[in-house]
Amino acid sequence: MSTLVSKIIAFQQNYLFWLHIPHVTITDIIEIAIIAYLFYHVIVWVKSTRAWALFKGLLIILIFVLIAAVFQMNEILWLAGKILNFGVIAVIVVFQPELRRALESLGKKKFLVSFLQLDFLRTTEKRFSDRTVQDTVSACYDMGAVKTGALIVIEQNLQLAEVVRTGIELDGVLSYQLLLNIFEHNTPLHDGAIVVRGDRIVAATCYLPLSDNMELSKELGTRHRAAVGMSEVSDALIIVVSEETGAVSTAYHGVISRDITPKQLKEKIISLEFVKEEDNKKGRFRKKKSDASIPEDNNESEESEEAMK
Secondary structure, three states: OHHHHHHHHHHHHHHOOOOOOOOOOHHHHHHHHHHHHHHHHHHHHHHOOOHHHHHHHHHHHHHHHHHHHHOOOHHHHHHHHHHHHHHHHHHHHHOHHHHHHHHHHHOOHHHHHHHHOOHHHOOOOOOOOHHHHHHHHHHHHHHHHOOOOEEEEEOOOOOOHHHHHOOEEEEEEOOHHHHHHHHOOOOOOOOOEEEEEOOEEEEEEEOOOOOOOOOOOOOOOHHHHHHHHHHHOOOOEEEEEOOOOOOEEEEEOOEEEOOOOHHHHHHHHHOOOOOOHHHHHOOOOOOOOOHHHOOOOOOOOOOHHHHOO
16 A cells, blocks of 8 residues: 555656645645635525626626726726725615625524534425416406406526515415415415415515506505515516405506516516426426517407316
8 A cells, every 4th residue: 555655646746846735734625624614605696686686787897898898998997996996885875784684694593503413405496387487377367257356476596585574474285175275365465476486486465666667657556666676686586466346456666567468467477587397397497588578468359268277
């Protein structure tokens, strides 16, 4: 054994003398593992909040600054240098709610226990099934027929952990009967919005931010303004069932489509970046569709009975 080691050392000294092999100890390995663990949880925390979108915006700005540095754009570099002096303070102000919750989680027992769990081996991304789509569409129009108001937030890539915290966690499989029961009048969970993540309802009675868009019709109530407000700060699709008229509307990227048909609603849900469970098991990935894939609002007359078939 010692002869083999000496040969390896001799080979390295004679032929790989230019290659520097650092001396790694057990302490170094533990230190690398701790840094990797902390770095991983920082990325997970950023991705599960609205800070992810802000982080991508900052990354785009840094890319522009790098391009300016390559091409010696002195004016842009001077302006970037002045802004950088206040950048740290601005980041702290912008991310203040997220930073506060992250620091609070450090003292929670669940966070310490998760250190021993291999969370990175789990797949948190959930996918829609055909039954989920059909039950959602059927429940919305059946509730609209009896003037039962509803507000459904369908989560996409941006996880709505902040919105979930404002409500009551359920973590139940989405079904036609469960949707009707949640939004039934005089029930404890009917007020507010529900958050749908894949095939499960993760929370109910959630509070959504109201839109400040002054161009919205005055006919829209608080439920519709909350739907538009939520779509402005996330990539979620929000479904609204009017309690006054029974009409079904959707909000996506700040644009509301009013009084849509069952066929249109089904197309809007399917057009989101979700794949079926069969594709997920086979390990296939679906190419992300552009925002234009969601059909525009139109009021063409279609029979609801034919659309639901």
